[in-house]
Amino acid sequence: MTKVRLEFRNVAKRFPAQRKSGDIVTAVEHLDFALAEGEVVSIIGPSGCGKSTLLNMGSGLDPASSGEVFVDGEKVVKPNEHVAFMLQKDLLLPWRTIRENVEIGLEIRGVSAREREPISLSLLKRCRLGDFVNHYPHQLSGGMRQRAALARTLAVDPAVLLLDEPFSALDAQTKMVLQQDLGQMLGETGKTALFVTHDLVEAIALSDRVLVMSQRPGRIVKEIVIDIPDRPNPMERRKSPKVGPYVADLMSLLHIDEAVV
Amino acid sequence: MMAGSLALFVVFLAAWEWGPALTGIPPFIIPPASQVWNSFLRMLANDQLMYHTAITAFQVVIGFILGMILGMVVGFILGMSPTAEFILSPYILALQIAPKVAFAPLFVIWFGYTVYPKILVAVLIVFFPVMINVLGAVRAIDPDIVRLAKSFNASRTQVFWKIEFPASLPPFFAGLRIAATLAVIGVVVGEIVGGNTGLGYLLTYGEGSGNTAMVFVTIIMLTIIGILLYGAIVMIENRVLHWLPGRMRPA
Numbered sequence: 001m002t003k004v005r006l007e008f009r010n011v012a013k014r015f016p017a018q019r020k021s022g023d024i025v026t027a028v029e030h031l032d033f034a035l036a037e038g039e040v041v042s043i044i045g046p047s048g049c050g051k052s053t054l055l056n057m058g059s060g061l062d063p064a065s066s067g068e069v070f071v072d073g074e075k076v077v078k079p080n081e082h083v084a085f086m087l088q089k090d091l092l093l094p095w096r097t098i099r100e101n102v103e104i105g106l107e108i109r110g111v112s113a114r115e116r117e118p119i120s121l122s123l124l125k126r127c128r129l130g131d132f133v134n135h136y137p138h139q140l141s142g143g144m145r146q147r148a149a150l151a152r153t154l155a156v157d158p159a160v161l162l163l164d165e166p167f168s169a170l171d172a173q174t175k176m177v178l179q180q181d182l183g184q185m186l187g188e189t190g191k192t193a194l195f196v197t198h199d200l201v202e203a204i205a206l207s208d209r210v211l212v213m214s215q216r217p218g219r220i221v222k223e224i225v226i227d228i229p230d231r232p233n234p235m236e237r238r239k240s241p242k243v244g245p246y247v248a249d250l251m252s253l254l255h256i257d258e259a260v261v
Numbered sequence: 262m263m264a265g266s267l268a269l270f271v272v273f274l275a276a277w278e279w280g281p282a283l284t285g286i287p288p289f290i291i292p293p294a295s296q297v298w299n300s301f302l303r304m305l306a307n308d309q310l311m312y313h314t315a316i317t318a319f320q321v322v323i324g325f326i327l328g329m330i331l332g333m334v335v336g337f338i339l340g341m342s343p344t345a346e347f348i349l350s351p352y353i354l355a356l357q358i359a360p361k362v363a364f365a366p367l368f369v370i371w372f373g374y375t376v377y378p379k380i381l382v383a384v385l386i387v388f389f390p391v392m393i394n395v396l397g398a399v400r401a402i403d404p405d406i407v408r409l410a411k412s413f414n415a416s417r418t419q420v421f422w423k424i425e426f427p428a429s430l431p432p433f434f435a436g437l438r439i440a441a442t443l444a445v446i447g448v449v450v451g452e453i454v455g456g457n458t459g460l461g462y463l464l465t466y467g468e469g470s471g472n473t474a475m476v477f478v479t480i481i482m483l484t485i486i487g488i489l490l491y492g493a494i495v496m497i498e499n500r501v502l503h504w505l506p507g508r509m510r511p512a
Contacts (some may be wrong), residue, residue, distance in 0.1 A: 059412050079412045091409050095427045095504045104423065105413040138506040156413065 004073075005192040006058065006083075006160045007034040011067035013053050027053045031067065033211060033220060035160070035192050039044045040231065042195045042203035045213030046254060051196040054218075055162045058194060059085045072159050081109065082156035084091035090145040092137040097150050099124065099133040105156040123151040126188075127181065143174035147181060152186065161186075161193040168198060175199075179206060179234045187232025200250045204243055205234035212253045222253050292474040297481075300474035303387035308463065308475075310482070317448055317459040318486050320376055324383020325444040325490065329437060336395025336433075337425070346396070361386040364452040375406070377471035379451030385449040387440040398429035399435045431505060434498040441494050445487040454497075460486075 012029035028050035043051050055256050056062035057069055060079040069076040071083055084105065092101045102120040124133050127147040129140075137145055146166060153161060166182075167175045183206055186193055197203050203210045204226055212222040228240045237243070251257060276403075277294040288296060305308040339346040339353075364385060368378035402425060410420050452461020460479050467475030 061408055061412060079414050081414065083412070085409075085412055087405060087409075089403070090403060091403070091406050093406070093424070093427070094506075095430075104410070108410065108413040108419055108423070135506050136506075216322045 001104060002036040002038070003069065004034045005037050005039075006194060006207050007070040008032060008054075008058075009068045009070070010255040011054075011057060011064045011069060013057060013062070013063045014065045028213075028218040029169075030219050034232060035165065035194060037214060038190045038192055039209070040186055040193045040195060040207045042197055042210045043213060044197060044203050044210055044250060044254070045218060047198075049213045049216055050218035051213060055085060055164050055194065055196055058085050058160070058162050066106055070128065080157040081156065082176065083152045084160075085158050085162040085164065085206050086149055086153045086166045088168050090137070090142075090146055090149040092148060092152075094137055097134050097136055098129060098140070101137065101148060102152045102155050105152060119155055120151070123154055124148070126185065127151045131177055141174075142170055144176055146170060146178060150178075150182060150185065154189065154191075157194060161191055163193060163195045167202065175202070176235065176238070182206065183232045183234040201243060202234075203250075204228075205237045206231075210246075210250065212250065267407065270289070287474050289471065294478060297474050297477045301478045301481075304463075304475065304478055310463070310478070313463050314482050314486070315460050315485070316376075317445075317452065317461065318489075320379045320448045320451075320459065321444045321486055321490065323376075323381060324380040324448060325387050327380070327441065328384040328387025328440065328444070329391050332391025332436070332440075333395050333433065335398060336392040337421075337429070339392070340396045340429075341425075353392075357389050361389075361447065363455025365447075365451045365454040368451065374456050379448045379461075381450045383444045383447035386443045390439040390443070391433065391436040394432035395429050398432040399425055402428050423487065431502055434440075434494065434502060437494050437498075438491065441490045442487055444490065445483055449483060 008031040011031040013027045014024050015027065017023040017025045033053060043054065045051055054060065057064045058076065060069075060076045060083065063077065071080065074080070074082070076083070084206045092098075093104070096104070099117075100119050102124060104114040106116045106119065121130075121133065124130055127150060128149065129144060129147055131139060132144065132148075137148070140148065146169075148167070154225075155240070163182075167178050170178060179202060186189075186206075195203070195206060207226055208231060210226060211220050212224065213219065214221045224246065226246065228237045228242050230236055274294050274367070277291075279293070281291045281293055292300070301310070320480045339349065361382060363381050365378060372378045372381070406424055407420055410424055415423070448459070449461040452459040453465055456462045460483050463479045464476060467473070467479060
């Protein structure tokens with residue numbers, strides 16, 4: 001049996017609607033799912049359904065109100081070294097070179113400069129940034145910066161990657177190239193990833209499974225297994241004739257066509 | 262460009278030298294450049310001009326450094342603690358609005374004809390632009406960057422040294438540039454109000470004896486102190502903030 005890397009057990013997140021009124025808003029509830037080793041799972045849902053809340057609980061930055069989150073069999077109570085996240089914003093520090101930015105996680109964890117360097121250099125090479133290691137973020141394009149952010153996320157060698165709409169700020173073509181980079185990297189390293197996105201085709205092209213969430217309070221209403229071969233190659237997967245029916249499925253589950261009327 | 266500036270300087274000197282005579286302005290209103298130069302040489306020889314300049318420069322630098330450190334520390338504390346800022350903000354605002362040089366007589370009453378009142382005015386005047394800029398910088402940090410660091414298990418100290426401190430440096434230096442010019446004002450006012458040393462003292466002495474050339478020389482010396490301090494700040498800033506977009510030297 002393959003090892004479970006990330007598991008949500010009946011997780012809910014509630015918070016007070018406003019400071020004074022005692023109302024409680026439930027952001028997400030009944031989250032019950034698991035990611036096996038090497039699996040890439042996307043979460044898709046309407047805006048405000050709590051997708052980011054879900055990732056925050058997975059990273060340990062935000063505690064669950066009830067239920068439990070496990071990473072590598074360990075209960076998540078605070079940020080831990082098994083998980084790393086990546087956001088829509090690259091969050092590169094402008095005063096650090098690309099290499100120094102990639103190394104920041106290792107630096108915080110006390111890894112010596114001598115040990116950091118080979119890790120960051122080989123990752124930057126694989127992210128096709130080998131010629132830009134000593135550049136500063138503002139000298140790079142948006143797509144290159146997001147690739148550097150991916151390298152930073154992978155540098156700490158996490159068991160699970162949490163990706164929160166990492167490509168949504170990029171133009172359509174750059175986005176496809178980065179999806180390909182991510183797909184390949186995930187395939188090569190065998191990393192497990194939970195991927196939040198708004199982009200239906202992106203979810204289908206990159207993942208083994210897609211979880212569909214409902215309106216707030218967000219629950220998982222449907223799991224769709226993506227039966228297209230060659231997951232590390234999203235560029236090819238996009239062209240598959242099966243993509244259309246999956247998109248249609250997701251559209252009806254999310255009630256997208258009804259919103260038009 | 263450089264040549265243009267230089268040419269303009271020559272024109273300015275010529276106008277200063279011969280202009281007053283041509284337009285009938287008497288030398289006790291605007292002494293011509295040569296007279297100011299002679300006065301400068303005389304003050305070097307007889308009035309310990311360099312000693313007074315050094316005293317003023319010393320007070321400016323000490324006041325500047327103390328005000329800078331204080332402004333930075335308080336800026337960070339208030340920036341990190343919204344509660345502290347909320348409680349202290351009316352007092353800070355009042356103190357910021359109060360004209361700092363008006364404190365000079367008070368400090369002279371407290372500390373007499375020593376260097377302390379002058380340094381204190383400089384500290385007070387330097388403190389605000391530095392504090393406000395550091396505070397604003399800490400507040401402006403993207404909380405997601407701090408979350409990212411925390412997701413790597415960063416300690417509070419690490420968040421400070423790896424994120425908050427470097428992020429505050431550009432506004433900090435902008436504050437220092439403003440403060441550099443203000444520090445000179447603070448010290449001179451202190452010296453004018455009460456003192457028997459420093460360029461501020463020479464200013465009042467020159468005024469009292471109707472020696473306009475002496476006042477001109479003193480103003481020029483004060484300006485030179487200000488320029489040197491400002492230049493030093495810009496030099497350090499260019500080294501420290503070499504990563505800023507637009508500062509990069511082409512490789």
